[in-house]
Amino acid sequence: MTKLLDVQAISKYYVHKDGWMPGQRICALEPLSFSLERGETLAIMGETGSGKSTIAKLIAGAERASAGEIFLNGQAMSSMTDQQRCRHVRMIFQDSLRSLNPQITVGKQLCEPLIFNTQMSPQDQKQRVHEVLRKVGLLPDHYHFYPHMLASGQQQRVCIARAIVLEPQIVVADEAFVALDPSIRAQIINLILDLQEDMGISFIFVSHSAEIVKHVSDKILIMHRGKMIEFGTTRALINHPEEQLTKTLLHSEHKYKVPLHSTTKE
Numbered sequence: 360m361t362k363l364l365d366v367q368a369i370s371k372y373y374v375h376k377d378g379w380m381p382g383q384r385i386c387a388l389e390p391l392s393f394s395l396e397r398g399e400t401l402a403i404m405g406e407t408g409s410g411k412s413t414i415a416k417l418i419a420g421a422e423r424a425s426a427g428e429i430f431l432n433g434q435a436m437s438s439m440t441d442q443q444r445c446r447h448v449r450m451i452f453q454d455s456l457r458s459l460n461p462q463i464t465v466g467k468q469l470c471e472p473l474i475f476n477t478q479m480s481p482q483d484q485k486q487r488v489h490e491v492l493r494k495v496g497l498l499p500d501h502y503h504f505y506p507h508m509l510a511s512g513q514q515q516r517v518c519i520a521r522a523i524v525l526e527p528q529i530v531v532a533d534e535a536f537v538a539l540d541p542s543i544r545a546q547i548i549n550l551i552l553d554l555q556e557d558m559g560i561s562f563i564f565v566s567h568s569a570e571i572v573k574h575v576s577d578k579i580l581i582m583h584r585g586k587m588i589e590f591g592t593t594r595a596l597i598n599h600p601e602e603q604l605t606k607t608l609l610h611s612e613h614k615y616k617v618p619l620h621s622t623t624k625e
């Protein structure tokens with residue numbers, strides 16, 4: 360069966376435009392390959408500057424690979440239109456709360472992806488938005504709220520609603536929940552697990568938290584200085600890590616103490 364996501368030898372170079380050495384090429388990612396099945400969740404871990412966000416951006420289409428190809432359901436993503444890619448892969452950024460427009464109601468912000476990427480009638484758009492608000496634990500009335508009228512946990516739910524309103528197959532979250540209060544973060548992580556079960560979405564998390572990674576991921580990818588040094592099932596990497604860095608990252612002192620659901624994937 361065709362894999363949901365098949366990453367084949369992607370690499371990424373950035374060219375410095377200014378600073379000390381303009382024109383210098385920085386290798387952010389050496390060629391790496393991995394794959395993901397439908398409904399699976401991948402966690403990407405590694406030290407600062409190791410290339411985690413670069414992988415996330417390449418999968419979400421926010422950056423173009425210097426070489427290699429990413430296949431989604433067997434189709435090369437480089438051959439897709441922006442609209443096709445947006446429907447299949449959505450991203451929640453690190454500063455997602457700031458990405459909400461304070462002057463536009465929640466409902467209108469959630470309608471925007473539908474307006475730009477579908478042929479849905481305004482009535483169907485509204486209905487879809489109401490359904491999505493319910494899925495993320497908000498109320499139909501929140502359609503008319505402005506972001507500042509919501510608590511931070513509710514705003515994060517709006518960001519998740521915006522990511523899932525097109526019913527994508529993959530949602531990429533780059534340290535999206537790091538700024539949240541621990542108890543709210545736990546609620547949001549549990550919401551994501553529920554959505555995954557309900558909608559069959561695959562999540563790709565960039566995270567520094569061993570606890571969250573063990574709780575949500577099926578597979579883990581470990582990055583070190585632009586190289587993928589280990590990739591495998593969460594169980595295999597926890598029980599039989601081959602690299603010292605994998606051990607350190609997965610067995611480090613828990614950064615976040617959060618009351619997550621008692622069932623974990625490990």
Ligand SMILES: Nc1ncnc2c1ncn2[C@@H]1O[C@H](COP(=O)(O)OP(=O)(O)OP(=O)(O)O)[C@@H](O)[C@H]1O
Pocket residue numbers: 373374375385386387405406407408409410411412413414
């Ligand atoms: N737009 C850019 N221009 C030039 N260099 C970049 C750019 N984006 C990232 N880099 C460089 O690429 C390398 C990998 O960066 P990346 O943001 O992917 O790492 P990361 O593991 O996500 O780090 P962090 O945990 O700090 O977010 C770093 O050396 C970074 O400085």
